[in-house]
Amino acid sequence: MLIKYGVNHHLPPYNSVIGCLVAPSSILRRQQFLVRILGGFSSQTYQNRVGGIRSMAACGVEADAESILRAITPALESSKHKGQAGKIAVVGGCREYTGAPYFAAISALKIGADLSHVFCTKDAAPVIKGYSPELIVHPILEESYSIRDEDKSCVTQRVLAEIDKWLERFDCLVVGPGLGRDPFLLDCVSEIIKCAQHLNVPIIVDGDGLFLVTNCLDLVSGYPLAVLIPNVNEYKPLIDKVLNCEVNDREANQQVQFLAKQMGGITILRKGKSDLIGDGDIVKSVSTYGSPRRCGGQGDILSGSVAVFLSWALGRSNVADPRISEVNPTLLGCIAASALLRKAAGAAFERKRRSTLTGDIIDCLGRREVTRAGISSPSYSLNTDERGLSAREHL
Ligand SMILES: NC(=O)C1=CN([C@@H]2O[C@H](COP(=O)(O)OP(=O)(O)OC[C@H]3O[C@@H](n4cnc5c(N)ncnc54)[C@H](O)[C@@H]3O)[C@@H](O)[C@H]2O)[C@@H](O)CC1
Ligand SMILES: Nc1ncnc2c1ncn2[C@@H]1O[C@H](COP(=O)(O)OP(=O)(O)OP(=O)(O)O)[C@@H](O)[C@H]1O
Secondary structure: OEEOOOOOOOOOOEEHHHHHHOOOHHHHHHHHHHHHHOOOOOHHHHHHHHHHHHHHHHOOOEOOHHHHHHHHOOOOOOOOOOOOOOEEEEEOOOOOOOHHHHHHHHHHHHHOOOEEEEEEEOOHHHHHHHHOOOOEEEEEEOOHHHOOHHHHHHHHHHHHHHHHHHHOOOOEEEEOOOOOOOHHHHHHHHHHHHHHHHOOOOEEEOOHHHHHHHHOHHHOOOOOOEEEOOOHHHHHHHHHHHHOOOOOOOOHHHHHHHHHHHOOOOEEEEOOOOEEEEOOOOEEEEOOOOOOOOOOOHHHHHHHHHHHHHHHHHHOOOOOOHHHHOOOHHHHHHHHHHHHHHHHHHHHHHHHHHHOOHHHHHHHOOOHHHHOOOOOOOOOOOOHHHHOOOHHHHO
16 A cells, blocks of 8 residues: 655655565664664564564554553662662743643653753743752753843853753753743754754653754654654644645554654654554554543643653663563653553543643552553543533533
8 A cells, every 4th residue: 555645746655554564774774773872782682673563563553552651660679779760851941831841850750760850941940940849950041032142152052061961861851841932042952952862862852842843854853762742733834844745634643654754763652632653663552541631731741751761661672571672662662651641641530520730640640540550441421422421521
């Protein structure tokens, strides 16, 4: 089955069936790159990884999210020291948005990371610090209004020098929650992305970070440790820019795959009724029922969660369990994070119904019924179409 998208005839047609089952040479190169940055696998393990990806593709589109979630979550052991369960950083937070970086960073901690940093503007920092003493907040970013044109390159250098001291220590960087659109700020963040890539730090791009990379695709294209997590509004311009066509919901899986492939094998997590996750090699969906509430901030929880699970998946890539060692860690991280968020959203909705807010979902991230095995069906009604009950029952 050959699938062409829109009017973009200069792009090679994507054979979805073959594309899902066979790892092409670009993907093999990506695997080799991951092998290198993960410290090396035996050639047998490497072959298994590729074979495992094929078999994962062959077993259907819906991910076995529950078992992946359990398999990549590290045991709590008394022999471990601070930092081993993950050091995450969020680059985001400006005058308008202080909630988004907070939600992402605190979610990372609540899931089990040991340390969570936020790099934000000077205005945003005291506010974010005020939300939580747990977060390490660096007020290093500047927006155009606060600096003179002649000082801009100096400020950029200072920001880079400051963040460079930290970058290498992070297991994952989340770029974009509440970042805003200030051009000078975004220029600085472009440089941060380049530095992180140079150090092989995984990068999750969300919110305004997606505005930045959609307008400058080279920032992440071809970087196998990049994950983009667009919502419905952020997906459209990305598709338009990369594939030069419109969003195709009938062939949503193939389009996610094609997008990831065209961007050089990065990972795409398209958020929605089902979260679709593709790396240009295979595509998986997570459709665990979550919550009918769509309050702002749930995507921020997801970005912080992907950061933690991705670093756990990377850290466990050389274990014997083939569900872990043979599959792209970025894919595993996205699947686990998506499943956990959905379960937490469902648990929060059980209690708070229509008044559920993002903080309520964060409170549920560690609840036993959310983290333990098994996905319980919601006891509440969805809507008249799906359950035959009125929307009033949500209250
Ligand atoms: N409490 C907070 O501080 C929160 C801040 N948030 C931040 O707010 C910023 C904006 O995120 P939102 O979720 O509000 O963004 P939206 O999902 O509303 O929009 C995302 C992008 O799509 C564009 N867009 C919106 N509607 C469109 C349409 N109908 N057609 C085409 N394009 C459209 C917007 O201009 C924007 O570029 C981000 O930095 C985000 O991280 C959100 O995370 C929510 C919570
Ligand atoms: N139609 C839907 N049905 C079920 N769950 C959904 C639906 N849309 C979104 N979600 C859930 O909400 C999560 C976040 O998606 P959303 O589109 O709200 O992100 P976002 O707009 O980036 O969030 P934020 O407000 O943090 O910026 C998804 O991963 C999914 O779990």
